Amino acid sequence: MHEETLRQSLRPTMAETGLLWFIRLLAIYSIGCGLYYWVRLIGVYPGLLWRFDLMPWQWQTAFVGLAILFPVAATGLWLRAAWGPVIWFFAASIEIGIYSYWSRMFEYRPEIIAVNVACILLYIILRGILFWQRRQQNNFRFTD
Template sequence: MLIWFMRLTALVWLLKSVFAWATILDIVPGVRPFEAEPFGRQSAIVYFAVIDAAAAIGLWLTSAWGGVIWLLAVTSAMTLAVLTPQLLPLSVPLLVFGGCVVTLYFLLSWLAAQEAR
């Protein structure tokens, strides 16, 4: 179950990364041009374009480092959204979803460790 969860999560985070790269390349219609964004927001977009892709690869490979990078990506996104919403505007439902996904990851990891005993 943990492997399926990691692979599904990897696909979602790969899509997030592709969307961030599309924003950087200004190919998303209806989105403000990347050059017009404030420098702090540009930095956040680039950071998540890179870390989300790395997390997606690591999760797909079901490696321990993938889970760590993914947790770093999720917690940094949630922290930025709460402390500086102008850099990373996320709605409350997305924040709750992120917390639920992390909780599910820890639960499935714990269950997998119990099964391995």
């Protein structure tokens, strides 16, 4: 009987599985964002300011930073390293700031703001559910 209980406790919960899939999708999204910023930097982009040397210094600074942060975050997220979500949150916060608060210097992109805010909220909700489940499981274990 004890062996069956142990086997069930080792089985991942729905929240753990959901968080794993969400983090993997977030890693794929982050690598896509990183590629977008690299494409902008190397000049394979149709439109104004299509090359690094034509961009204002604000864009150069922000785009270089995001072109580095997003692929690093994607790597950390995919590997499930503790620093992956931290770097992703930092990069997403910069992107939210660029396209909302500093939109006069850059551009206003509400879709990017909405996606980043939704991802941050979903991550917090999934982590909260996981924390609550583990706490309930630990409380149950101590009362037996």
